[in-house]
Amino acid sequence: MSIQDAAQAENVAVALVGYGFAGQVFHARVLACVPGLRLAVVVSSQPDKVAADWPDVPVSPDLGAALAAHPEVQLVVVATPNAAHFPIARAALEAGRHVVVDKPFTLDAGEARQLVALAERSGKIVSVYQNRRFDADFLTLRELLAQRRVGRPVYFESHFDRYRSEVRIRWREQNVPGAGLWVDLGAHLLDQALQLFGVPDTLQLDSAILRDSAEVEDYFHAVLRYERGAHSPLRVVLHATTLAAHPAPRYLLHGTHGSYVKEGVDPQEDALRAGALPGSEGWGIDPLAGHLVAPDAAAGTSTVEVPNLAGDYSRYYAMMRDAILGRGAPPVSADEAVQLMELLDLGRRSAIEGRALPTS
Template identity: 75%
Template sequence: MSQIEPARDAGTSPIGVGLVGYGFAGQTFHAPVLAAVPGLRLAAVASSQPDKVRRDWPQAAVVPDVHALVARQDVKLVVVATPNAQHHPAARAALLAGRHVVVDKPFTLDAAEARDLAAMAAHLRRVLSVYQNRRFDADFLTLREVLARGRVGRPVYFESHFDRYRPGVRERWREQDVPGAGLWVDLGSHLLDQAVQLFGRPDTLQLDTAKLRDGARVEDHFHALLRYESGAAAPLRVALHATALAAHPAPRYLLHGTLGSYVKHGVDPQEDALRAGGRPGGEDWGVDVREGELALPQDDGSMRVEAVPNLRGDYTRFYAAVRDAILGRGAAPVTADEAVDLMELLDLGRRSAREGRALAVR
């Protein structure tokens, strides 16, 4: 793969960022996070809601579309936060204009589109990454440390849940029968990426999806089983689960190992803080006060339960790593190859759900 070409003005001025889309994702997850990173500057936003953008970011220019955005000389990095069906064409336009690119998850509609963008970024020597912000959740960072320190011994079973209670079907594209909608590519992108980060690619993947809410037009429930039969993680079973009908959610993480178990309830607080209009920074940002627990069997047959304080979460670490990659100071936080691999697994899951069977991961 071609080496990334460092920015010419490295270290002398902030990197100008252009944001494509100012809906929920752009307004909540991208603009406030990237604007909190030293060395990045929100220069322009492509949006059909200029008043909304100017209210929140009066210093940023507002343009009508991605083509007007990439025509600006002050935009070096383009962040694509559009509906999923527009990810590939918007990212492609930005790469062709010589810009570095971050795409919200899911990366594209399918693996073929993902491979096209990855090849283009490699040829043009541009940074291309996907916004997997939940690699920087407080509880996920803590879980990685629990595993790295061998606190539960060899892991044999892992459950990861993202359960919500949203019984009403809303009139938004994510819940309509349109390309790129549905819970599997939405929350499944996070859960699957985290599982691969922890344990690597599985040997087989089996996915079950369903439309459980009254009036549901696209799947609002999924359960995926990843089997590890070879390699360093084997033997291991991983269950990934998400639903829109869980009034009493399951634990966020449940991990069983040969020496004990770890359980964590509740979710990282950064999303709720961003939804409420908060911006990263301050002593409390990313602090998850709901500790996990380790259950450790003792030699005398008793059980010792030990609280596990969470490491601090911080979504700005994603964009800080993107900045450093553009400046030639490290790799992207999610590489283009990783993005392609994940889209291949998401595609395989959809095929598994259609066929009703486990499929081998190649």
């Protein structure tokens, strides 16, 4: 193999399907910063919008045409409205490509299992984009738990509170399949909880429509109960709302030896919105440090500042690149993608029935 051929083999060509907010901000801008990945084509009905950002990248009206014109594409990234995740991911797998799907993976666990089975038959990787595994404060919290800085955890709250009183005209806030806050922000908070503590014994979800003129739930409060295993007994609360002018702390953790509290959210989303790119100066640095509060015999309590580790969403795509090249596991496994959809489905059932439901 020549040096030029070797370089091309190491360069994974990517087709991005969808150029709305997620495709433009969270996928194109992030993956384009990862060495060894190349944005080869964008599938979009907005060619002018794509051209304004990526003048040298061709635009195609549909996935079939894109793959026919660009047979070198190895990875298809699906960043469409949620209802289209399954059919587009299925088409990409049937065409012999690896696939990344923006969260939520599918509309339900049944669709998720079908995609995973298809990926296994075709020998391709399918993964879901859980970028908030690479939030600065989440990485810090995970390290703090690994070091047992609060002892055994007994209670944990994870909030994603916003103030967006006006209902916007967009599919995410309309009464269509795949809309609503539980599958949007809940997919992030639940995935993080699973990474930290594993699968709970029961899950109970309360959800509601709180804003005037809202069509889908814009509030949820989930309680995860752990009664068996290494972290038991433990209670985990996952909470999100669109009517919090004064948000709660992002994380609140109580343990047998102390507590940890973290205000504010990871800065990477705002940085991407503003046009900054991974790898730029100060990328992924969250200046709002958390605080560890512990009992102190003399002063009652002592408070120690806990600086955040650096976050980096591009790590997701670097891991995906390596998995495609046979150098490691994908950042989110197919089994994890199915498991999360099963729990999101269980949460919806819990909200309808108004009770805690067992996870197995």
